[in-house]
Amino acid sequence: MTFKLDPKMTLGYVQLRVQSLEKQKEFYQMLGFHVIKESNSEVIFGAGSTEPILILTTTEDAVPRPTRTTGLFHFAILVPSREDLAHVIGNLLEIGAPISGAGDHLYSEAFYLSDPEGNGIEIYRDLPRSEWLIEPNGQVNTATEPIDFKGIMALYKPERSWKGFPDGTILGHMHLNVTNLDDATSHFYLKALGLDLMTNFMDSAFFMSAGGYHHHIATNIWQGVGAPLPPENAIGLMGYSLKLSSKDELNKLKENLLTFNVSFSEDEGKIIVKDLNKSDMIFYA
Template sequence: MTSFHEAPAVYTGAVYLNVLDLDAMKAFYTDIIGFRVLSEADGRIELTADGKTPLLVLENREGLHAKRPNRAGLYHFAILLPSREDLGAAILHFIQKGVRLGASDHYVSEALYLNDPEGNGIEVYRDRPADEWNWNDGQVDMATVALDGDAVVRSAQEAGRTWNGLPEETVMGHVHLHVSDLAETERFYREGLGFEVATYYPGALFMSTARYHHHLGLNVWNGEGIPAQEKDSAGLKAYTLVFPDGAAVLKAAEKLRAIGAEVSEEGGQSVTADPSGNRIILQAGA
């Protein structure tokens, strides 16, 4: 499952959210989503699935306000489970908790959709095996059709799989963002960060490395030319792209500067932002 989320791929790592109610969000992400607390101090909570790797970081500080509509920012972040059986166990868990769900079959994956208490979008999904994905002329076939939820649940029941929180093998599968301009955004991620377009979709494009169906979703469904979300807004603060090593981060920083993007050093990390103001932490893998 993780071959697309380990070197030599460049892939999504931890997502950072500014939150208004830290206690309520901690309760939701541990009780409902199934994360474990990795660390907690000074208005900041790191959440993990494996007990060592942060996948979601919640931060609260004075002066934050609710996010504005029709801005760039997070559409959803996507939690990738190891198997269909795990997704079936998650469905039963969410139903037991009374969570309102959306669900789709995307051909390459089977997915659930929900929102956290502050309106941040979440996808929980499992991938079909990569040899079942259909590529045509360099693009992977993806669609949005009805999920056979009964079959997914049966797979869990037949395997005796029950919900005990997120499995340790869970990773941050992808991040899907609202952006202001698709062509400009494509150029940034392709020329600056080395991503390739996996497929185009009405008002959106999906990009990846290593022939994954997508590590990044990018859409203009909030409107073209939308402004960036303010720095003091709740919602997405930043997300992480994990590179194979420090040399790969330095090379990416050079390419970004060559196309006119700014790269700064913040707390020992290289940080940039896409043309819509979505902040990206460039992290060297272990």
């Protein structure tokens, strides 16, 4: 029987290496994240709860990520409803946040921006699954259409107090620049990790998930086929976490990693896998 990653899997937090911790902290607080814990070298943020969703870590040797290298395309913050999306975006527009784009992806409505060090951020809401366009092969149809900005902002209520991201906000998906979409990509994500390929977008991006979601992880070659990895101490993505529903599901994953000869380490009940970009994928239950 083909292994499938826990269909109840959810993403937990994303960790970024930064150069200016103070500047980045100020930016993410402006966006609506709140500080849970901090030190001289790290800030842990929540978004609508006390669960970590974003960790910023600085190191003395951090250097800029070179252009045309692999790494983070964006991390995506999922809010519970269209009303919540209007609430967040309306408040960000009020303070002049650097929103750079938006799109209707047929299964979600999304807005885009980047932080001061160039890390991409998506803020989005999902349409009900009953409205997604499913192809005969089971894959999810997607596109980037003009967003219904007027329809969204008609739901914006300035009188609703701004306290940052609303309750129920989570890390919805991760989107990565990679070197290739090849057999090694399929071996790692589809066979070893047990994700499903939900969309092959124009042979330039794989959108993959567990449990039929449109995507928990996307990989693209938009930095160019054969794009090199950045230096290990480059700013950007360090890793991200994936929460499984039980220890049994975690053990099933461990057995499948062994079957497909994918190396991993274990730490306090967590399984840590290096992805094809050498970022940490931290699985726990």
